[in-house]
Amino acid sequence: MKEDTIDFGFRKVRVDEKQKLVAGVFDSVASRYDIMNDLMSLGIHRLWKRHAISLLQVRDHHDVLDLACGSGDLSLLIAPKLKSGQLTLSDINDNMLAVAKNRLIDRGVVGNVHLALANAESLPFQDNSFDRIIIGFGLRNVTHKDKALASILRVLKPGGRALILEFSHPTSSLLSTWYDAYSFKMLPFLGKIIANDSESYRYLAESIRMHPCQESLKAMMLAAGFDSCHYFNLTGGIVAIHQGIKY
Template sequence: MAKVQSSAATNAVESAFTRAEDLPTGAPQGQQNTQPYATPTDSSVTASQTQQQSSAQSEQNRHSHYPPRFNPRDDINNPHTPETDGLEETHFGYKKVKKAEKQAKVADVFTSVAKKYDIMNDLMSFGIHRLWKRFAISLSGVRAGQHVLDIAGGTGDLAKVFSREVGRRGHVVLSDINEAMLEVGRERLINAGCNNVDFILANAETLAPFDDNSFDLVTISFGLRNVTDKDAALRAMYRVLKPGGRLLILEFSKPVFEPLSKAYDIYSFTALPLMGKLVAGDSESYQYLAESIRMHPNQQTLKQMMEEAGFANCDYHNLTAGIVAVHRGFKK
């Protein structure tokens, strides 16, 4: 496990997810190069290129409270070890595993499904996940010039919209603990012309790369249920929000209509693993995803957890009869 983490950290440094100055600028939407922008050598610098570099440097300085490069600290390192947690267990779907083991197991799931993640979302939800995300964005209150952090943002559905809404004066950070998912989101958003977005490997339980009081809005969409210590993650989200900032959590929840709940269980534990096998070649990961939904706190419990983390004016909105819920809270 230590070797895996060390290798991931090294790869993350080299992949330059957080080098804002490496993001291509000025290309028409949909025509961005998916490779990192190469800084020209001194002998090949033209006046135009010098001006572009100066502009990029100014932009970088303006967002200097973000790390200039990925630093493999405790942000992706597992905060749960045999030394810190001993033999304490937590759930991985319906299974019981040691806390120190869960992060690696979740990483295996999302590394496996990364390339087919968007296709499977459309198939599993019949496209309704797009409406759920649209409703969550409508509650965000995001405005031009704001700073937004999308945690566990994966392939970038929300970050892409936030990039447009905050505009040139704003900034979006798409973060994820899984490098394979983040790479898919990075390529997708660069191709869409989103040049006000950084891509940062970060653990939701610590959000170590980010300073206190950094963001106007923090979102996490279908990611909280995979976090080992949800209370720690909520405290970290509270820390990085500015006073008056808001948190939005979009997550599967508990259906409020009992007949629907039974039909949903049948669908989840038969159709989802089958689709996973046929489309993504991985039934076990989708079996876990179905189980993880059932193990996630219900609407009222999650609201209480947010309040205990310090959030005020917490509320939630049930979508599709409670299959999904959007929770919202504000930093005092």
């Protein structure tokens, strides 16, 4: 039977509505996205991202795709590592892509950088285009995660590495209880005070809970065709880094 509804946080919505609803969330928060990330994670997101980039193992000749690039944090860490390679920033949301573009220009990152407005489920790149692909805190917002994983695998070069940095499931019940209280009380409150939008941040908290657990996402990567799949828990499983190779 064909799927006609899908999760949007804790709500069920029509499949064809989710992309528009997610776009509305990020249109709303784009201008305050970086401030909110620092407040929500107490700045720890910067450490998570640096650790992810170290695991990505970028070399100076690589072609790298920063998928669901958001405001460009990961690209700012990747760009200094590339000399002859190319860096492509891609996001489905044009407001977020504009924020990322302006941040890179402000930091003097120009030249070997490209921008692409694109849906992760159907990436507009040729097969075997990238040596490295990273998607940071974006996969949980994708309507069909299996299609996105297949699309990522298609555009990854043989021998290439894909890495998913995403909120996940705490590994202890005590941490999980604290995290739930923080997420569902503090995040909407901060969203209201800083971005004048509590509902978008309530959705973001809900989307984290609905995202596949560590083992489930690993299984999805294997089913998509990735090899050597494994994951690393950070901050007690609040965040996980999943990695896969294309052979």
